[in-house]
Amino acid sequence: MSLSLDSIRHSHPHLYRSFSSLPEGELHLQHIGELDRYWERVSSPPEEVILPADRLAGDAVISGEYDIIYAGGTLSMLHAAVMASTYGRKVMIFDRRTPAKSTRDWNISREELLKLSAAGLFSESEVDSFIVKKYKTGWVGFHRQDGSGKKLFMENVLDCAVDTDRLLGLAQEKVLAVPGNKVLDRTTFSCCYRFEDHIVVRVVDLEGRQFYYKAKVLADVMGILSPIAMQLNRGRAQTHVCPTVGTIASGFESADPEVGEILVSTGPAEREAGGARQLIWEGFPGAGEKYITYLFFYDEVESPNDKSLVTLFESYFQRLHEYKRPGPDFVIHRPVYGIIPAYCHDGFNRSREIADDRIILLGDAASLASPLTFCGFGSMVRNLHHLTADLDRALSLGTLGKRDLDRISAYEPNVASMAYLMKFMCYNPATDEPDFVNELMNEVMIVLDELPEHYRQAMFRDEMKIEELMLVMSRLAMRYPKVLIATWEKLGLPGSLGFLKNLAGWAFLQPR
């Protein structure tokens, strides 16, 4: 059933009021409903969308032939632009909505963004053209009843607000600048047929018409809803999630345009009907007078909590004033939302499926980023250079089987271990006091505050080395021995062993 403003008028009154004032409120609500279908999907058997060649209808007409077809038009734009402009590959990108448009905005440091220049994608001046704001300093702080919570300040972490649509638009221009490439909107992935030496992708347009395209390889970049990821991972494409909602707005009375608020909690975990969760806010200065606020929580996919974006949005509008006070000129420019995926690998190395013969998963479809600090955009920026160079080599050599494509991955052992730590941020009413997450994070902030600034920057930029994490963890255990009991209670024997395996993998498999 598709969501409409009318249908939520009584059930979600705060969301209803706020979205009614937006020019595209109804459209956003529909999109949110579409993303919330993830919850039905994870509780049903996965669809079979990777099919053998003999299932392709004999009368299927091939409408175009490419080196790479990208299903999904967000982060794929970055990869496709490099494959087209640097490696001269013929590419096609399709998206069921509008390609190169996102429902999020991204924060990152300029130093990291310059990796996009190193990968040959953008010039330095192009990079500067989509940074719409650079704030001076940022901090992380968790609630303490008596107000004594530690505010940990750091510089050059997530301090650049990026105009996502401009960045993606520039990448799209580079794709289309090469004759023969194609970008299709309102085109939905339906299934694919695997042949020995190629793959055929079936798509459906808005009128329900089917088209077939042929490629050497299919890149699945369909995000958290990817049916390919669901099939390859037998319906368990994520172990954890971070439902996130927010707005780009202006007119707050209490927002500092020079300071970013990277992680902030304003109270203990909630234990209400339908929700046992530790809510966390983020606030980032945006372009001009704009200010971006997010509300999110970490959770297991399998928890009984209501993790829908529609419910979280209702909480966001209901509680926004507890975080930032909207003034008389408060205006919402647009909502931002999504389900950030996470996967805890049970092993020394990556344990999630991210490839099959002639199919490679990228971005959130691969779910290899850590939602604890950075997410999928940061991961793509860090890994773009080898993700493109390696795929080009595989295309040249014709090594496009599962085992070959498995090696072209954004898996980073340090990020995997950091993602594991997210389990501590998932509030569990059976094992945790309502202030558990706040107490623990306050202690982590105190430990980081006592170490040189490099430690906090490395932690919040997914760049930690194993010896650095070990030092932080040992200091934490000495300051706050309760963390050892909490580890046992929250992770149990299998979870604790899983984390140790991740750390061992990190120690012996150096990040590239």
Ligand SMILES: Cc1cc2nc3c(=O)[nH]c(=O)nc-3n(C[C@H](O)[C@H](O)[C@H](O)COP(=O)(O)OP(=O)(O)OC[C@H]3O[C@@H](n4cnc5c(N)ncnc54)[C@H](O)[C@@H]3O)c2cc1C
């Ligand atoms: C509110 C929010 C803020 C964020 N901020 C940051 C940040 O500051 N830094 C950072 O590093 N990361 C951030 N992230 C994470 C980042 O946005 C994601 O990692 C990134 O968008 C993933 O891109 P993707 O292309 O893999 O997937 P998506 O962005 O989900 O895009 C998938 C695309 O596939 C299309 N699609 C889906 N199914 C089909 C289908 N069947 N057929 C055709 N097309 C389909 C969709 O329409 C969509 O356009 C944020 C996420 C959220 C939700």
